[in-house]
Amino acid sequence: MSGGKEFGSAGIAVVGAGLVGLGWAIVFARAGLPVRVHDGDAGRLAEVPERLLASLTDLLEAGLIEERPEAVAARVTTVADLGQAVAGVDYVQESVFERTDVKRELYERLESCLGADAIVGSSSSGIPSSAFTAGLSIAPRCLIAHPVNPPYLAPVVELVPAEWTEPGALEAVHGLMSRVGQHPIRVAREIEGFVLNRLQGALLREAWALYEEGYCSLEDIDATVSKGLGLRWSFMGPFETIDLNAPGGVRDYAERLGGLYLAIARERTDPQPWSEALIARVEAERRESLPRDGLRQRTAWRDRRLMALAAHKRRAEGEA
Amino acid sequence: MSGGKEFGSAGIAVVGAGLVGLGWAIVFARAGLPVRVHDGDAGRLAEVPERLLASLTDLLEAGLIEERPEAVAARVTTVADLGQAVAGVDYVQESVFERTDVKRELYERLESCLGADAIVGSSSSGIPSSAFTAGLSIAPRCLIAHPVNPPYLAPVVELVPAEWTEPGALEAVHGLMSRVGQHPIRVAREIEGFVLNRLQGALLREAWALYEEGYCSLEDIDATVSKGLGLRWSFMGPFETIDLNAPGGVRDYAERLGGLYLAIARERTDPQPWSEALIARVEAERRESLPRDGLRQRTAWRDRRLMALAAHKRRAEGEA
Structure with missing residues (x-):
């Protein structure tokens, strides 16, 4: 795309602030x-400018950028008109509200103003792009590019094509994401929840069930992950973890523990909605640990911890 | 226990080296x-002495102990006779091979040499203690104390009583574990896989299924966790994560995403064994990423990363 020049070099539009x-x-x-x-x-x-500077200042303090925040922020301009925002750019990162009708309306407008080679990646965390691009002339250049929030601290991006997405579009976005320091992963075709939220959902359903059945407090389930299970997962995935967790590697592990995991899965073959009573108990127990008026402060704490972790990982990976 | 003195101060026996x-x-x-x-x-x-010193030296270098390795190692003695090893101690951490008959045989021997108030915690990761303590006079003083490996880097310990375990025994071990720097969690009653491996198993089954169905490579599934989903889980559990992931807290989150997670779970109600063909594909793909003769070196790398992470968390928690 963009006739020989590197994809992305003509500029990026972010739609949805x-x-x-x-x-x-x-x-x-x-x-x-x-x-x-x-x-x-x-x-x-x-x-936007003020919020941008605040986040960039945090990043500088955490050692995660080298440039002055003002210098980075100077590359970002705000544009009130959609057509002007996307004119001439290679790539649009669509990040509007996660509702099919809201996205559909935007994509219909994009159809009339998007450059001939430009590609659109949607930040949608659950709605597949086919649900809002069907029948549009730009549909072959649309796909999902789902980040973790905030993307500048958690680099993974799920790239999910619709059945009509051109393979070249996915590869172009894959290259762009790699060049800007993200870690793109390829999902072969659409599936509900993509990969990240399916993995999260599987663990959450077991966590909610264990709590509902009275095996463990929320706090103790959380500690099982944050003081144990989650440590290795912050630098190795689940397959590498089990590959290193049996003397003979992943086959050895599967032979030792596959039966246990199958038995556990077979106890969970009738998933039910989380009942109102269960949600109320979870909410009450969480509000005891963290009162409602502490949510904002704790979210800022989480972001500081994510920054410190990102800085730690950068050092550790540099030494590896 | 131990007549007024703090439980554990009379010494600890570790059975299984x-x-x-x-x-x-x-x-x-x-x-x-x-x-x-x-x-x-x-x-x-x-x-034992040489292996102990090697690990303690690593811990010193990572800033995770202040004492000289020799000083810590001097508190550990090796004892060839089981009776002498457990004589007079408050607590036995049983860590023998994970097979019911091996454990049963040991517990029968412990019955005749364990002190009158001593408690036994088993490192069993999957076999409940009722499977090897039934009918023994010491059974009320036996429970599961399941660590993550290695326990000096991943502090969580699952405490799981059998139906006949005295509540006081569990509380004594809970106090001991807290005092030695571990993070004990209470599981109310026996359940297959306890909490940690049930959570891990749930995520693994989805990961294996996504791979089997061709949605994603192993490497990309791993990156989804190690570059995204697993970051927050290294310092917050799954409930706190979702509580902070919707503006209105966990109730808001459950109302937004409960339906998605239910739909995903309902696609997975017929779990099958991991087939030989599937295991062979996973093994082959892992061996391409990491040849068999690299397993040992990568395991050492993992332990260094866990140490660096533990040191990072200690700093971050000190600042929080």
Whole structure:
């Protein structure tokens, strides 16, 4: 795409200036690319420069960027008009509200203003792109590019094509994401929840069931992960973990523990909705650990911990 | 127990000098307690001092102990006779081979030599203690104390009582584990796989299924966790994660995403054994990423990463 020049070098448009969109703007600007941010809400758009500087200052303090925050922020411009925002860019990172009708409306507008070779990646965490691109002329250049929030601290991006997405479009986005420091993964075709939320969902269903059946407090289930199971998963995936957890590697592990895991799975073949009573108990136990008015402060704590972890991982990977 | 003195101060016996037993010896000795290590295999017992010093030296270099390795190791003695090893101690951490008959035989021998108030915690990762303590006079003082390996780097310990375990025994071990720097969690009653491996098993089954169905490579599934999903889980559990992942907290999150997770779970209600063909594919793909003769070196790398992570977490928690 873009006739010989590197895909992305003509610039990036981020559509939707919520938390996710702002995170994407940081990813691309940090990597040196010019970024245009568009949002239909003028008030939200006006806040972009200040929010951007605040996050970039945090990143500088955590040692995660070398440039001055103002220099990174200077590559980001806010654009009130959608057509002007996407004019001439190679790539659009769509990050509007996660509802099919909202996305569909945007993609219909994009159809009339997107450049001939430009590609659109959607930050959608659950809705497959076929649900909002069907029948559009731009559909072959649309796919899912689902990040973890915030993308500048958690690098994984799930790339999920619709059945009509051109393979070249996915490969172009894969290359772009790698160049800007993200870690793209390829999902072969659409599936509900993609990969990340399916893995999270599987663990969550077991966690909720154990709590519902009275085996463990929420706090203790959380500690089982944060003081144990989750440690290795912060630098190795589940397959590498089990490959190193039996003397003979993953086959040895599967032969030792496959039966246990099958038996456990066979106890869970009738999944039910989380009942209102169960949700109320979980909510009450969480609010005892963390009162409602502490949520915002704890979220800021989480982001500081994610930054410190990112800095730690960068050091550890440099030494490996 | 131990007539007014703090439980554990009379000393600890670790029975079984494999990887897990040695890890436990470090946990208790690091905390200042005298430890006797017993193993029926004289050759393995003879290697204990050298292996201990090697691990303690690594811990010193990672900044995870302040004392000289020799000073910590001096609190550990190896004892060839089981009766002498457990004589007079408050607590026995049983870490013998994970097979019901092996454990049963040991517990029958413990019955005749264990002190009147001593408690036995088993490192069993899957076999419930009722399977090897039934009918023994010491059964009320036996429970599961399942660590993550190595316990001196991953502090969580699952405490699981059998139906006949005295509540006081569990509470005594809970207090001891807290004092030696572990993070004990209470499981209310026996359940296959306890909590940690049930959570791991749930995620693994989904991971294997996604791979089997061709959605994703092993490497990309691993990256989804190690570059994304697993980051927050290294310092927050799954419930706190979702509580902070919706503006209104966990109830808000459950209302937004409960339906998605239910739909995913309902696609997975007929779990099958991992077939030989599937295991062979997983093994082949892993061996391509990591040849068999690299397993040992990669395991050492994992342990260094766990040490660096533990040191990072200690700093981050100190600052929080």
